[in-house]
Amino acid sequence: MHLDAVPSAVSPSDVLSGYRTPGGLVLDKVIDRLDRHCREFIAHSPFATLATADAEGWPDISPRGGDPGFVHVLDEHRLALPDRPGNNRVDSLKNVAANPRAALMFLVPGVEQTLRVYGTTTLVRPEDLDVDLTEFGRAPLSVLVLDVQRAYFQCPKSVMRSGLWDPARQIDPKTLTPFGRVLKDHCALDSDLPDDATIRADLAHEL
Structure with missing residues (x-):
């Protein structure tokens, strides 16, 4: 189907009305801090995606990786994401300079749950934090500090469907x-x- 052939008669609200109301557990699991379960998951995560948007709202998503725990939990309400050498497009960093809202999704190999963390960001220099962020023998070029506003674990259905961690796939x-x-x-x-x-x-x- 070509894009110009997509039906336009149905409104988004009509489409959304086909979904059932989420249960209390789904809504109540959202917390405003990094509790011990979140911190444990982040400490084992070697990979995350960083979602940002520019001043006009255009989204961007960027893969980030390192040794398990490469994203540092500073306290219950703050994360530190070091920025390692890349392609120097720095799209994410330019975005947060204009629009500080961002989200991280953490993955742990072999674990089907994922962790989503939302908040506002501040871009700082490595020496501004009293934390050793050396990895692969070098300090990061900059650090993105995320002030956590929401955090919750995503159910494993999407990872289960994908067979992401199944060696046979x-x-x-x-x-x-x-x-x-x-x-x-x-x-x-x-x-x-x-x-x-x-x-x-x-x-x-x-x-």
């Missing part, structure tokens, strides 16, 4: 087009890029 990376070819095509380059093993080895030096 992992694919051989060779099934996909080599990343160097993808970049060549997307950037309309005339010359070939190095093979994926070389690209990965180069990136490993920048962790």
Whole structure:
């Protein structure tokens, strides 16, 4: 179906009316702090996604990773997310400079629940915090401090459906087009890029 063929007669409220009212447990699980269960989960998480939006409301989502606990819990109401060397687009950081609202979703390998944390942010320098944020032998370039306003655990249905942690459902990376070819095509380059093993080895030096 083409986008211009999408039905427009049904209003969003009509669509939403087809969903049942959420139960009390679903609503009551939202808390305004990082309790011991949240802190335990974050301490085991090596991967999170950071959601931000610019001043006009355009959204962005960025993967973030490190050793388990790479996002530091400063106290019940504050998280510190170090910013490591990347592609220097700094889309997320530009967004929070204009719109401080942000959200993090934490994943723990092998665990089907996820943790969602919402709040407002402040961008600071590493030396502004009395915390050792050294990882992979270097300090972060900056730190995003999230003042927590909401936190809750997401039910595992989506991860269960995806089989995300099921080794039998992992694919051989060779099934996909080599990343160097993808970049060549997307950037309309005339010359070939190095093979994926070389690209990965180069990136490993920048962790």
